[in-house]
Amino acid sequence: MSDERKERRIGIVGYGRLGQYLVQRILGEGSLNNLQLAFVWNRQLEKMDGAVPEHLQLQDLSQFSQRQADLIVEVAHPSITRDHGAKFLSSANFMVGSPTALADQATEKQLREASRHSGKSLYIPSGALWGGEDIQKMADRGTLKALKVTMTKHPDSFKLEGALVEHKERARSRRLVLYEGPVRALCPLAPNNVNTMAAACMAAHTLGFDGVVGVLIADPGLSDWHLVDIEVTGPTDEQSGDTFTVKTSRRNPARPGFVTGAETFASFWSSLLVCTGHGGRVYLC
Structure with missing residues (x-):
């Protein structure tokens, strides 16, 4: 199977409106895009009850590597990227849904270095940014x-x-x-x-x-x-x-x-589809 056809395992960190949107699209049409849900984590686990299959719910975020995700998508809070971003990049590509975290110079430097060291890509979704x-x-x-x-x-x-x-x-x-x-x-x-x-x-x-x-x-x-x-x-x-x-x-x-805004959701989905691995660098998607 070629890399383009390989099914990618996606971990979603955060289950707010944007996280819910991405999870439902992966569950509903992931197979059409060679995507599979690896896990979903949320600070309040009960929010996922009845919506996310129990075997896909990750209770302890520090155990993310056990789910062998190819791409981890943060759509929770900038603190997640600050506290876990470098660890995510040790084994998976990482899309930062809250890039305000990178305004902290130490965090940006740490993630850039982690990306270069692991060869994994640090993705910055364009969101509502045009051009x-x-x-x-x-x-x-x-x-x-x-x-x-x-x-x-x-x-x-x-x-x-x-x-x-x-x-x-x-x-x-x-x-x-x-x-x-x-x-x-x-x-x-x-x-x-x-x-x-x-x-x-x-x-x-x-x-x-x-x-x-x-x-x-x-x-x-x-x-x-x-x-x-x-x-x-x-x-x-x-x-x-x-x-x-x-x-x-x-x-x-x-x-x-x-x-x-409404159109930003579709923009995030398009960004996720682009995150197939672009080497150890920062990539705007």
Whole structure:
């Protein structure tokens, strides 16, 4: 059997809305894509009762290697990647569904080194990031000069920490910019909301978490949509003085109060299908 036809065993870490979506797609149509569910782990095991076959439920995450997964997908919380990511990479490819974890420099360095050492791939799903591969190509060529990512959502769609909690409450009556600045400082304040920005930082590796600008806006009039606006700045022509720029605007339908928009689910599934093994490196998918 060729590598392309080999059935891949997938471990899912986290059983929230996104985890449930991925599990059900693998159980329902995994055979069509040569996928098999290796395990599902969730902090609250009872949440899987009646939905995930008992033999596929992993009670102790430290025992993940016994399930011999080819790919482990984290869709739980950034702390999972910080605490277990390097261990996952010792025996499996690893897709980081919460790339805000990589805003911690020690975690990013540890995972990059683990990937190189094991030869397993560290996958960064594009999620709601539009044009990530193009951004990465510009970074590879050294032509990416600036990148700004603006995310706008209803206040109820934000799960915030620290000083941003108070800002969010003020935004219930008016549109308010909650944050504007380097993405690195924003990630621990909004770990569940700015994974798109974190993915952009990994794509724009010459700028990174300190060079990419993130803007977070709460808009009480925006109940059914998540907006992502991306502004890319490239080189300036020496003769004309004209600067290369690209601006995209993504309108993602989202139910009120939901952290993840509808189309992002399909994007994650497409990313999972790409994770077939690309060697010991970081790969945007």
